[in-house]
Amino acid sequence: MRGEPIIEVDGLVKRYGQLVAVDAVSFVVNEGEIFGLLGPNGAGKTTTISVLSCLTPPTAGTAKIAGLDVTRNSLAARSKIGVVPQEIALYPTLTARDNLVFWGRMYGVPERTLAERIDELLSVVQLAERAGGRIDTFSGGMKRRINIAAGLIHRPDVLFLDEPTVGIDPQTRRSILDLVKDLNASGLTVLYTTHYLEEAEFLCDRVGIMDEGKMLAIGTRAELTTSIGATTSIDVRADGLDDSIVDWLSSLEQVTDVARDGDDLTINTTAEANLLPVIVERLAAGGAKVHSVDVKVPNLESVFLHLTGKSLRDEGDQDAAATKTNALHG
Amino acid sequence: MKKILVIIAHNLRLIAADRSTLFWLLAMPIAFTFVLGLAFSGGGGGGGSTDPVRYGLTVANLDRGPQGEALLAAIEAAGKIDLLPIDGADAGDTALELVQKGDRSAALVIPPDYSERLARRERVTLTFHRNPERMNPYVTRQAIDEVLTRLRAEGTAGIGARTAYAELRGEPPPELAERLSSRASAYVAENWDPPSVTVAAERLGRTAGSDVPSMGFNHSSPAMALMYVLLNGLMMSIALVDERRERTLARLFTTPVARSSIIVANLGWRFVIGMLQMWILIAFGGLALGVDWGDSPVGLVLVTVTYVAAVAGLSVLLGSISRSSRQAQSAALVLSLTMCALGGLWWPLEITPKLYQAAGHAVPTGWAMDAMHNLVSRGYSLAGVAPQALVLALFAIGFTVAATLTFRHE
Numbered sequence: 001m002r003g004e005p006i007i008e009v010d011g012l013v014k015r016y017g018q019l020v021a022v023d024a025v026s027f028v029v030n031e032g033e034i035f036g037l038l039g040p041n042g043a044g045k046t047t048t049i050s051v052l053s054c055l056t057p058p059t060a061g062t063a064k065i066a067g068l069d070v071t072r073n074s075l076a077a078r079s080k081i082g083v084v085p086q087e088i089a090l091y092p093t094l095t096a097r098d099n100l101v102f103w104g105r106m107y108g109v110p111e112r113t114l115a116e117r118i119d120e121l122l123s124v125v126q127l128a129e130r131a132g133g134r135i136d137t138f139s140g141g142m143k144r145r146i147n148i149a150a151g152l153i154h155r156p157d158v159l160f161l162d163e164p165t166v167g168i169d170p171q172t173r174r175s176i177l178d179l180v181k182d183l184n185a186s187g188l189t190v191l192y193t194t195h196y197l198e199e200a201e202f203l204c205d206r207v208g209i210m211d212e213g214k215m216l217a218i219g220t221r222a223e224l225t226t227s228i229g230a231t232t233s234i235d236v237r238a239d240g241l242d243d244s245i246v247d248w249l250s251s252l253e254q255v256t257d258v259a260r261d262g263d264d265l266t267i268n269t270t271a272e273a274n275l276l277p278v279i280v281e282r283l284a285a286g287g288a289k290v291h292s293v294d295v296k297v298p299n300l301e302s303v304f305l306h307l308t309g310k311s312l313r314d315e316g317d318q319d320a321a322a323t324k325t326n327a328l329h330g
Numbered sequence: 331m332k333k334i335l336v337i338i339a340h341n342l343r344l345i346a347a348d349r350s351t352l353f354w355l356l357a358m359p360i361a362f363t364f365v366l367g368l369a370f371s372g373g374g375g376g377g378g379s380t381d382p383v384r385y386g387l388t389v390a391n392l393d394r395g396p397q398g399e400a401l402l403a404a405i406e407a408a409g410k411i412d413l414l415p416i417d418g419a420d421a422g423d424t425a426l427e428l429v430q431k432g433d434r435s436a437a438l439v440i441p442p443d444y445s446e447r448l449a450r451r452e453r454v455t456l457t458f459h460r461n462p463e464r465m466n467p468y469v470t471r472q473a474i475d476e477v478l479t480r481l482r483a484e485g486t487a488g489i490g491a492r493t494a495y496a497e498l499r500g501e502p503p504p505e506l507a508e509r510l511s512s513r514a515s516a517y518v519a520e521n522w523d524p525p526s527v528t529v530a531a532e533r534l535g536r537t538a539g540s541d542v543p544s545m546g547f548n549h550s551s552p553a554m555a556l557m558y559v560l561l562n563g564l565m566m567s568i569a570l571v572d573e574r575r576e577r578t579l580a581r582l583f584t585t586p587v588a589r590s591s592i593i594v595a596n597l598g599w600r601f602v603i604g605m606l607q608m609w610i611l612i613a614f615g616g617l618a619l620g621v622d623w624g625d626s627p628v629g630l631v632l633v634t635v636t637y638v639a640a641v642a643g644l645s646v647l648l649g650s651i652s653r654s655s656r657q658a659q660s661a662a663l664v665l666s667l668t669m670c671a672l673g674g675l676w677w678p679l680e681i682t683p684k685l686y687q688a689a690g691h692a693v694p695t696g697w698a699m700d701a702m703h704n705l706v707s708r709g710y711s712l713a714g715v716a717p718q719a720l721v722l723a724l725f726a727i728g729f730t731v732a733a734t735l736t737f738r739h740e
Binding site for chain 1: 333347578580581585588739
């Protein structure tokens with residue numbers, strides 16, 4: 001946690017008739033954080049952001065932005081937030097600059113500073129040269145960046161990003177994620193919804209995992225994996241393994257389980273990186289010849305699987321997720 | 331307030347950027363004003379074609395003498411009426427039946443003793459049957475009266491010539507008396523001219539509600555202005571659906587702008603466009619087509635303001651309840667065309683049956699067209715259009731309240 005709480009959600013409920021879209025959700029986001037809401041489609045992420053954006057009133061519970069209740073102090077709360085919806089919410093026949101002028105005026109940005117602010121933002125999103133271009137002539141990625149710029153025009157305290165990378169190419173996705181990182185580095189608090197595990201892991205300081213309207217867990221990645229008892233799995237293939245190495249590994253405090261199957265050795269440990277050199281050194285000392293080592297670190301997928309009994313990837317587009325992994329690490 | 335104006339200006343800019351806007355806002359209504367105006371011209375007032383329109387008149391000439399034929403010849407020669415004669419002993423009854431059944435709009439029955447009574451210089455009554463729901467009888471009756479007036483003047487001139495001769499030189503011999511009479515009548519016939527003395531009627535109040543309004547451009551110009559303001563206004567409901575679909579409306583709701591301001595702005599820009607269109611078409615009607623928009627500019631402003639406000643409210647309501655652009659477009663077309671037909675924009679309500687007239691007053695167009703006829707054709711003052719303006723204002727309030735209740739961003 002970094003600063004003071006800037007988003008406070010307590011017992012939030014949103015019903016549409018019989019459907020409970022958000023079910024008693026509570027969480028706090030602190031100043032300067034990137035907080036992720038992770039969950040499959042229909043988990044209640046967008047509904048939660050809609051309530052926080054003052055688009056829809058809660059059925060029960062409270063939500064505050066910078067201490068302002070979104071129901072009772074709606075207009076004041078709205079002036080504190082910037083909202084980047086999942087869709088490109090821009091006027092296609094207007095230029096990028098004209099769109100930003102309009103949204104700036106809607107946020108009450110003074111005319112004397114508006115032009116300067118727009119130039120600055122167009123630079124940030126690397127579209128200064130296309131300021132006079134009509135939105136309907138832009139590529140998908142360019143539209144996304146202007147969409148984000150429109151949410152930043154009034155220098156909000158908090159930026160809501162609702163699945164901003166859905167349906168875009170890996171390169172554009174990477175540039176948007178980098179942009180979010182940069183904005184956060186400059187002090188902006190970000191509430192980011194996604195159903196992509198890799199994005200949540202790459203971007204977010206803390207993650208709230210949602211499913212079927214409920215908040216299942218909140219924490220850093222380490223806190224979440226630890227909370228479910230997930231361990232790092234080290235798979236070793238080597239010649240010359242014997243039972244003495246199994247006995248030795250079993251005696252280590254950080255090792256929770258060891259199994260040997262011929263030349264294959266599987267070690268589960270709560271330690272991630274520091275145990276690996278020790279194991280390799282011990283194997284070499286015992287005369288074993290190591291062919292391969294594969295380390296499987298627990299991730300949010302493990303947490304989601306543990307909490308819901310289903311894979312998050314099953315809920316979304318696996319191909320897209322695979323592409324995204326390349327974008328994040330490539 | 332500033333943000334409302336910004337949203338209004340923003341939407342006006344979006345509309346103006348659409349190249350088809352001028353075509354639908356101005357070119358089409360002007361073209362249809364011409365077409366409809368020409369189609370109805372000649373029926374009274376408001377310019378139009380210089381070729382006289384001829385109306386059909388059923389005639390049953392039962393006269394045994396020559397005067398009946400002379401009268402019909404004179405009527406036909408006047409150039410306004412095409413005679414549709416009925417022969418036979420029961421021609422009078424046939425003519426009455428045709429008018430009663432609505433197959434003919436009017437019929438003139440000349441009695442059997444017409445010539446004899448004229449010869450005896452006795453008063454004669456011609457029977458004129460008319461269908462009260464048709465407009466033609468007013469014109470044909472007027473034409474008959476004009477001919478009768480001229481014939482009477484010719485006869486009176488003949489009598490006058492003989493009388494004058496008798497006073498100056500004594501009773502003329504029969505042959506001379508006949509020459510004097512026919513010469514005087516011929517002089518009147520040759521030199522017949524509309525009266526040089528006219529009565530200027532000052533219109534101080536309502537005329538009867540059943541008065542048939544002027545036709546020609548006096549009808550088409552206000553009618554097409556009302557029609558296209560309605561059509562374009564309702565078509566602009568699509569913009570609201572598009573704003574919802576493109577999520578720009580939802581984004582607007584996340585800015586520090588009150589819901590009420592967003593609704594007012596949506597009503598406002600539609601009102602501005604409607605008023606601009608209305609007054610450009612009114613100016614065109616006045617300057618290019620010679621339409622006299624009456625003696626009450628305040629009344630005209632009041633009627634246009636309340637009508638356009640009603641259209642703007644209905645447009646936002648339609649945009650709020652429509653689920654797709656296609657649905658909004660279809661509804662706009664059906665609603666506007668139905669209201670135009672019902673409201674008497676394509677033909678005067680006064681020539682339609684009573685039930686139709688009642689239905690016409692269930693929609694704003696009927697009241698607006700009433701008010702326009704009162705201003706343009708009947709020359710009413712502000713008080714003469716205040717009731718219609720009040721009803722239009724109630725329509726505007728009703729539509730606006732419904733639009734406010736149904737307005738949504740998703």
